Amino acid sequence: MTTQQDLFESVKExxxxxxxxxxxxxxxxxxxxxxxxHFRAEVDAYLAEKTFQLSTGAKREKLLINLEADGSTLDDLGQLVLEKARKDFDLTGKISEEDFVAFQKTLSQAQDFWAQAREAxxxxxxxxxxxxxxxxxxxxxPLWQTNEKTPYDVLLNQYEPGLTVAKLDHVFEQVKKGVTTLRQRLAESGNIPDDTFLHRRVTKQQxxxxxxxxxxxxxxxxxxxRLDDTIHPxxxxxxxxxxxITTRWDENNFQMAVLGILHEAGHGLFEQNVDSKYDNARAVLPISMSIHESQSLFNEVMIGRSKEFWTAEYPKLQAEISPVLDDIGFDTFYSGWLKTEPTLIRTEADPLTYPLHIIIRYEIEKAIFNDNIDLAELPALWxxxxxxYLGLDVPDDLTGIxxxxxxxxxxxxYFPSYALGHLYAAQFRATMIKTLDFKAIFNSGDYSPIFNxxxxxxxxxxxxxxxxxILEEVTGETLNPQYWLDFITEIYENAYGL
Amino acid sequence: MTTQQDLFESVKExxxxxxxxxxxxxxxxxxxxxxxxHFRAEVDAYLAEKTFQLSTGAKREKLLINLEADGSTLDDLGQLVLEKARKDFDLTGKISEEDFVAFQKTLSQAQDFWAQAREAxxxxxxxxxxxxxxxxxxxxxPLWQTNEKTPYDVLLNQYEPGLTVAKLDHVFEQVKKGVTTLRQRLAESGNIPDDTFLHRRVTKQQxxxxxxxxxxxxxxxxxxxRLDDTIHPxxxxxxxxxxxITTRWDENNFQMAVLGILHEAGHGLFEQNVDSKYDNARAVLPISMSIHESQSLFNEVMIGRSKEFWTAEYPKLQAEISPVLDDIGFDTFYSGWLKTEPTLIRTEADPLTYPLHIIIRYEIEKAIFNDNIDLAELPALWxxxxxxYLGLDVPDDLTGIxxxxxxxxxxxxYFPSYALGHLYAAQFRATMIKTLDFKAIFNSGDYSPIFNxxxxxxxxxxxxxxxxxILEEVTGETLNPQYWLDFITEIYENAYGL
Known part of the structure; x- marks a missing residue:
C-alpha cells in the first residue's frame, strides 16, 4: 500500500x-x-536530470495514482502535497527527459554567455x-497547453494561475492610462525636484x-x-x-543599493518565515512569482518610497553616511528620493515609470509567442x-536588451508578475493601514507589528x-489596480508639492 | 558486455x-x-548516501567484476580507473550503508559544533x-584492516599508501633530533631577530x-x-x-595571511594544473594528502621562507604596503621573517617548530587508536x-585542542601527511636546483620555469x-629527511647570522 509517508520521502528528496x-x-x-x-553546466544538467526523473518518473507516477485512488493515509498537508506533485508531474512530465535535460543545459550555458555578452x-x-x-x-x-486561448497564455499561466493576455491587456491599459495622466500632471506642474545629492559619493561599506x-x-x-555582490541582483x-540576498553597488548612486537591498530582503523575509511544516515539501510548493514580488516590492516601494518610513529613517541614513547629507533637509531629501525620470534600466526605474518597462517586455514576449515575429528583430523592437513608451534612445545592448x-x-x-506584485503590494497595504498606524510604527523604531x-x-x-x-482572503476583494494608482498618486503629489 | 565506457559513465556521475x-x-x-x-547536514548526508551507493553498490561491483574478467575494452586510463575504483569499493564497501550515512551526518554536524565550540x-x-x-x-x-600491524596504521595507510607507525617513529625521531639540535644552536647564538615590524598594522586590503x-x-x-574568508584556511x-582558496586575516600580523595564501595557492596550483584527461575520473583519483601538502608547503616554505624569493619580492611587498616597511632594510626583514618561536597554534608555527606540532598530534592519535586512552583525557594530554615539546602552557581550548x-x-x-609534505617539498627542491637557478628566476620576475x-x-x-x-621517479631516491634538515638549517643559519 502506498502511504503519505512514501510521497513525503520522494518529495523530500x-x-x-x-x-x-x-x-x-x-x-x-x-x-x-x-x-x-563548462564544468558547472554539467553539474546543473545532472541535477536537472535527477529532479526530472524524480518528479516525472514512473515511480512518482505510481505514487500519485495510488494515492489518488486511496487517500486514506493523507492528512491536509498530504492532500496538498499530492495535488501540487500532480501539477508538477503534468507540467514537466509531458516533455521527454532528453529534451528537458538539453533545455536545462542550454539555460546554464545561456546564463554564462549572457554574462559574457554583457562584458563585451x-x-x-x-x-x-x-x-x-x-x-x-x-x-x-503545445504539450503544456490545456484550455489557454493563446500560446503566451500558456507561459503566463505557469507563473500565475489563471493569468491571461485578455486580463493583462485590460489591467495594463488601466495602469498605463493612470500613469500617463499622473506623469503629465507632474510635468505640467513645472516642479523638478533636485536629486543631485543622491549622486554624492557614498562608499560601498557605508x-x-x-x-x-x-x-x-x-x-x-x-x-x-547573507549579502553578496552580483551583476543582476x-x-x-x-x-x-x-x-x-545579492546586490550591486554604485558609489555615486547609493539609492540603487538601498532600494535594491530592501527589495531582495523582502524576498528573503518571505522565505525565512514560511511555516516549518512545509520544509520538506518546498520542491512542490514554490511561492508564486507575483506574491513573492508583492513582498519585495512592499519593502522597496510601499515602505522604501513612503514618507512615513523616511521620516523615521532619514536621520539614521544621515548619521551612517555623515557628513554626506548633513546639509539636506528632509523635504528636499524626500522630493529628490521620489524624483521621476525615465530610465533605460528597468531595475533603476522609479515606481511610476516601472510599469512601462514591464509593459514593453510583456508586449515583446507576446509578439514572440503569439505573433511569431522574426527573432532577429528583437533588439530593434526593444x-x-x-x-x-519612455522617449529614450537605447545607445547599446548593455543598457538595452x-x-x-x-x-x-x-x-x-515572468515579467508581468512584477507588475502584479506592485498591484498586490498596494492592495495589501490598503488593508494593513486600516489597523496599523505606519507612521507611529516607524517612529517607534520597532517595526515588528508590520513584520508580524x-x-x-x-x-x-x-x-x-x-x-x-491569499489576496482575496486578506483584502476581501479581487485584484483592483486602483489601490496602486491611489498610492502612487499620493506619494508623487506629495513629493512634487501638488 | 561491460565496457570501459560503462565504468567511465559511473565514475563521471x-x-x-x-x-x-x-x-x-x-x-x-x-x-x-x-x-x-541542520538543513545542510541533511543535504550533505544525501550526497554521501548517493556517492556511497554509486561507489559501493551492486551495479558498481558488477562493473568491476566484469571488467576485471574481461579488460579488452580498457586502455591505460581505463585500467587505472578500474584499479582505483576497486580500491574505493573495497574501502567504503565494507561499511554498511546505514553506518556510512550516519557517519557522514555526524561529520557534518561535528563541523558545525566545532565552529560553535570555537565561538564559545x-x-x-x-x-x-x-x-x-x-x-x-x-x-x-577492523573492516578496513588488511595486513597493517597496528590499528593506527590502518588510518595512516588511507592517506599515504604503505605508511606505518614503525616508519613514522623512525622518521620523526630523525626530524626531532635535527630540529632540537638546530634550535639549541640558535638559542646558544644569543641572536634574537627583531620581528616587531611584522606586527605593524597592514589593512586586510593591502x-x-x-x-x-x-x-x-x-x-x-x-x-x-577565488579567495574567501574563513576560520581555518x-x-x-x-x-x-x-x-x-580561503584565508583569515589579522591586521597586526600580515605574515599569517601572506604565508597562508601562498600555502593554499600551492594546493590550488596543483588542482588547476591536473591533466584534463582525468576530468571525469576525479572522484576515484584523489590527490594524496602528502603530495598535495608538498606543493602547498613548497609555496609556503621552500619559496615563501627562502632568501632568493624575498630578495626579489621584498621591494614589491614594501611598495604595496608603503610606508609600513619603508624603514626596514632587507636583512632585518629576512631575519625577522624567519624568527623562530614556539607557538600555540600549528598554522602559525614557523617551519622549524612546525614538525613538533605534528609529532604531538601524531602521538595523541596513536594513543587514541593504538592505546585506547580515555577520551576524557584528550585536553589534558594536549x-x-x-x-x-614546546614549553608552552595552553591557556584555553581555542588556542589548544x-x-x-x-x-x-x-x-x-591525516596530520603526518603535513610532515611528509615538508620532507617531500625539500627533496623536490634539491632536485630542481640542479637545473633551475631560483635566484635568477625570481630576480627576472618571470617565475614560469618553476611553474613549468x-x-x-x-x-x-x-x-x-x-x-x-613520483618522488622516486623525479628525485631518483626514496624519502630522505636529510634534504629538509639541510634546507631548514641553511635558511635559519642565514637568518640568525651563524
Whole structure:
C-alpha cells in the first residue's frame, strides 16, 4: 500500500536536490571562477536530470495514482502535497527527459554567455542562446497547453494561475492610462525636484551598513541569510534558514543599493518565515512569482518610497553616511528620493515609470509567442518600444536588451508578475493601514507589528495557497489596480508639492 | 558486455556528486548562514548516501567484476580507473550503508559544533562529536584492516599508501633530533631577530593585494579560483577550473595571511594544473594528502621562507604596503621573517617548530587508536605535550585542542601527511636546483620555469600516480629527511647570522 509517508520521502528528496540547485545557482552568479562554467553546466544538467526523473518518473507516477485512488493515509498537508506533485508531474512530465535535460543545459550555458555578452556589450554573443531557449519553449508549449486561448497564455499561466493576455491587456491599459495622466500632471506642474545629492559619493561599506541595518529592522535575519555582490541582483533561498540576498553597488548612486537591498530582503523575509511544516515539501510548493514580488516590492516601494518610513529613517541614513547629507533637509531629501525620470534600466526605474518597462517586455514576449515575429528583430523592437513608451534612445545592448537575466533563465512570461506584485503590494497595504498606524510604527523604531502582520497573513503560507486566494482572503476583494494608482498618486503629489 | 565506457559513465556521475559535495563543503565554511546547519547536514548526508551507493553498490561491483574478467575494452586510463575504483569499493564497501550515512551526518554536524565550540571557547560543546567520530572509526577499522600491524596504521595507510607507525617513529625521531639540535644552536647564538615590524598594522586590503599578486606570479589563476574568508584556511577544488582558496586575516600580523595564501595557492596550483584527461575520473583519483601538502608547503616554505624569493619580492611587498616597511632594510626583514618561536597554534608555527606540532598530534592519535586512552583525557594530554615539546602552557581550548578542523572532519591519520609534505617539498627542491637557478628566476620576475617544472613533473599527474612513485621517479631516491634538515638549517643559519 502506498502511504503519505512514501510521497513525503520522494518529495523530500526532490527538495534536497532543489537545495543543491539553489546553491549552485547562487554560486554561479556570485563569484564562481570565470573558467568553471563548462564544468558547472554539467553539474546543473545532472541535477536537472535527477529532479526530472524524480518528479516525472514512473515511480512518482505510481505514487500519485495510488494515492489518488486511496487517500486514506493523507492528512491536509498530504492532500496538498499530492495535488501540487500532480501539477508538477503534468507540467514537466509531458516533455521527454532528453529534451528537458538539453533545455536545462542550454539555460546554464545561456546564463554564462549572457554574462559574457554583457562584458563585451554585444547581444550577438547571447543571441544564439536566447533563440535556442525560445525554440525549446515553442516546442514545449503545445504539450503544456490545456484550455489557454493563446500560446503566451500558456507561459503566463505557469507563473500565475489563471493569468491571461485578455486580463493583462485590460489591467495594463488601466495602469498605463493612470500613469500617463499622473506623469503629465507632474510635468505640467513645472516642479523638478533636485536629486543631485543622491549622486554624492557614498562608499560601498557605508551603503552596506545602512541598507543592511534597515533590512534587519524590517525583520530580515542575517543568521538565516547573507549579502553578496552580483551583476543582476536576486534572492536565492536554499531553505527557510538560508535565504541569501545579492546586490550591486554604485558609489555615486547609493539609492540603487538601498532600494535594491530592501527589495531582495523582502524576498528573503518571505522565505525565512514560511511555516516549518512545509520544509520538506518546498520542491512542490514554490511561492508564486507575483506574491513573492508583492513582498519585495512592499519593502522597496510601499515602505522604501513612503514618507512615513523616511521620516523615521532619514536621520539614521544621515548619521551612517555623515557628513554626506548633513546639509539636506528632509523635504528636499524626500522630493529628490521620489524624483521621476525615465530610465533605460528597468531595475533603476522609479515606481511610476516601472510599469512601462514591464509593459514593453510583456508586449515583446507576446509578439514572440503569439505573433511569431522574426527573432532577429528583437533588439530593434526593444529600441522602438523604449522610444515610444519612455522617449529614450537605447545607445547599446548593455543598457538595452542585455539588462535582464530572465530570458537567459528561460523565464518568459515572468515579467508581468512584477507588475502584479506592485498591484498586490498596494492592495495589501490598503488593508494593513486600516489597523496599523505606519507612521507611529516607524517612529517607534520597532517595526515588528508590520513584520508580524506580513508573517501571519502572507509569509507563513509559503507556496501552499495561491496568490489570488491569499489576496482575496486578506483584502476581501479581487485584484483592483486602483489601490496602486491611489498610492502612487499620493506619494508623487506629495513629493512634487501638488 | 561491460565496457570501459560503462565504468567511465559511473565514475563521471561520482565525480559530479563530488563537485556538489565540494561546493557544499566550501560554502559551509565561507559564510553559510549560521542557522542553516541542520538543513545542510541533511543535504550533505544525501550526497554521501548517493556517492556511497554509486561507489559501493551492486551495479558498481558488477562493473568491476566484469571488467576485471574481461579488460579488452580498457586502455591505460581505463585500467587505472578500474584499479582505483576497486580500491574505493573495497574501502567504503565494507561499511554498511546505514553506518556510512550516519557517519557522514555526524561529520557534518561535528563541523558545525566545532565552529560553535570555537565561538564559545569551550571544548565541551565539541566533545560529544569528536568522541562519536572516534567511535565510528574504531568500529570501521577492523573492516578496513588488511595486513597493517597496528590499528593506527590502518588510518595512516588511507592517506599515504604503505605508511606505518614503525616508519613514522623512525622518521620523526630523525626530524626531532635535527630540529632540537638546530634550535639549541640558535638559542646558544644569543641572536634574537627583531620581528616587531611584522606586527605593524597592514589593512586586510593591502595584505590581500600583495598576497594575491604574489600567488598569481607563482601561477595561481583567479580565472580558475577565488579567495574567501574563513576560520581555518583551506583549499577546495570542485574541478581543475574551480580551485578556491580561503584565508583569515589579522591586521597586526600580515605574515599569517601572506604565508597562508601562498600555502593554499600551492594546493590550488596543483588542482588547476591536473591533466584534463582525468576530468571525469576525479572522484576515484584523489590527490594524496602528502603530495598535495608538498606543493602547498613548497609555496609556503621552500619559496615563501627562502632568501632568493624575498630578495626579489621584498621591494614589491614594501611598495604595496608603503610606508609600513619603508624603514626596514632587507636583512632585518629576512631575519625577522624567519624568527623562530614556539607557538600555540600549528598554522602559525614557523617551519622549524612546525614538525613538533605534528609529532604531538601524531602521538595523541596513536594513543587514541593504538592505546585506547580515555577520551576524557584528550585536553589534558594536549596540554601536557605542548608543555613538554614546546614549553608552552595552553591557556584555553581555542588556542589548544579546538584549533584544527581535522578531527571534526574525521581526518584522523591525516596530520603526518603535513610532515611528509615538508620532507617531500625539500627533496623536490634539491632536485630542481640542479637545473633551475631560483635566484635568477625570481630576480627576472618571470617565475614560469618553476611553474613549468612543477606542472610537468608533479601537478599534471593529479592523483594518477602514488606520491612515493613520483618522488622516486623525479628525485631518483626514496624519502630522505636529510634534504629538509639541510634546507631548514641553511635558511635559519642565514637568518640568525651563524
Amino acid at each position: 526532490q527538495t534536497l536536490l532543489l537545495q543543491l540547485s539553489a546553491l549552485s545557482g547562487w554560486d554561479a552568479l556570485t563569484g564562481m571562477p570565470k573558467d568553471a562554467g 556589450n554585444d547581444y550577438q554573443i547571447f543571441k544564439p542562446y536566447v533563440e535556442k531557449i525560445i525554440g525549446y519553449l515553442k516546442q514545449f508549449m 551603503q552596506s551598513n545602512y541598507s543592511m541595518a534597515a533590512a534587519q529592522r524590517l525583520g530580515y535575519s542575517l543568521d538565516k541569510g 536576486f534572492m536565492e533561498a536554499l531553505n527557510r534558514d538560508d535565504a541569501r 529600441q522602438a518600444k523604449y522610444k515610444e 542585455l539588462q535582464d537575466i530572465h530570458w537567459a533563465g528561460g523565464s518568459f512570461g 502582520w506580513r508573517k501571519e497573513n502572507i509569509w507563513r503560507h509559503g507556496g501552499a495557497v495561491d496568490p489570488n486566494k | 561520482q565525480t559530479l556528486l563530488l563537485q556538489l559535495s565540494a561546493l557544499s563543503g566550501w560554502d559551509a565554511l565561507t559564510g553559510m548562514p549560521k542557522d542553516a546547519g 571557547n569551550d571544548y565541551q560543546i565539541f566533545k560529544p562529536y569528536v568522541e562519536k567520530i572516534i567511535g565510528y572509526l574504531k568500529q570501521f577499522m 595584505q590581500s593585494n600583495y598576497s594575491m599578486a604574489a600567488a598569481q606570479r607563482l601561477g595561481y589563476s583567479l580565472d580558475k579560483g 583551506f583549499m577546495e577544488a570542485l574541478n581543475r577550473d574551480d580551485a578556491r 596540554q601536557a605535550k605542548y608543555k613538554e 579546538l584549533q584544527d578542523i581535522h578531527w571534526a572532519g574525521g581526518s584522523f591519520g 617544472w612543477r606542472k610537468e613533473n608533479i601537478w599534471r599527474h593529479g592523483g594518477a600516480v602514488d606520491p612515493n612513485k
